Amino acid sequence: MPSPTNRCRRAVVTVCAGGQPRSDHERASQAWVARRLAELAGWEYAGEYDPAHPPALRPYFVPDDTLTAAQAARLGIAGEDDLFGGVVPHAFIASKVITHGLPRECASAPEGWRAELGERLRPVVLDGFSAFCPHSAGSAGRELLARGGAIRLKPAQARGGQGQQRVEHPDHLEQAVAALDLLQLQQHGMVLEQDLVEATTCSVGQVRIAGLVLSYLGTQQQAPDREGLEVYTGSRLQVVTGGYEALEAVAGDALQREALDCARRYDAAVAEVHPGFYASRRNYDVIAGRDARGRWRCGVLEQSWRLGGASPAEVVALDAFLSGRVPRGALTASCHESHDLAHRPPPHAQVHFHDPFARRGPVLKYAVVHGNPP
Structure with a gap:
């Protein structure tokens, strides 16, 4: 190889x-x-x-x-x-709080906070605010609710949609804010953001290792876990050799093209505002759907510059390109997290976790390159 x-x-x-x-x-x-x-x-x-x-x-x-x-x-x-x-x-730059600016009357912000990043990102994210104190969270939530539609409250450090609350009424907002962990809020912050319906979440990302660059564009899947909660269950990616510009050839519809554009602009803005940032693994969750008025919206939800849910798919794609089983160009890879005890991986899948006795979380995780390259 x-x-x-x-x-x-x-x-x-x-x-x-x-x-x-x-x-x-x-x-x-x-x-x-x-x-x-x-x-x-x-x-x-x-x-x-x-x-x-x-x-x-x-x-x-x-x-x-x-x-x-x-x-x-x-x-x-x-x-x-x-x-x-x-x-x-x-540390806060690695969390979802950088996606939005602070409320107008917010007096709390971590050291190193750059207000211009929120302004730069505004065109490529949904309506929302970040907050680091209960007063700011309450005022931000009320302003978003007044614009119409439900909002989501997101802890800064939560992953995979965990810990989020969907709020539709000011009374429910006050209850949710009152129940927040004050120390966690002050240390890490939270995001308050408009909720979309009929939504699709796309993944746009890039991996660079030892001189090779792979970029990808795909969609995420969710399904109920064994407790009935909607959780992340995998991603299906179109992977290309080269930078983000190489993805333009595989962005097959308006949704994918807009998701790619939002992610690239988000990526560039962070690099310019925070020049000390660098990453060999980049992933952006981009949502597209309709707001409470039926308007089509598309925006980056958050970034991931670490090992993530899609990383096994990135690795099997890297394997396929390096082995020569597929020509340099494009391929489809996917990763899966199953909570079904009866689930069996398909042939040629690379399994990286299997524990039918796991009390919580997935019992099976695997990744596969589609098209079964020889």
């Missing part, structure tokens, strides 16, 4: 940077991605990083979260060639 252009051998290691409890399936996926990246690049897999006993080879990191510049410096990370993920000057 030909390896990417950077042939200097390295040791691929995982690192827990987020500080939040990780489930068994999250740890398994992180380790699988790191192991497969090592195999594909012709490097070594060295397991979880231990600063007291670093590997003999120069490490390549696969963290579970976006790193701050301070964390990256401690690990010896100097640029995007040193990790599968991203680095930001301040």
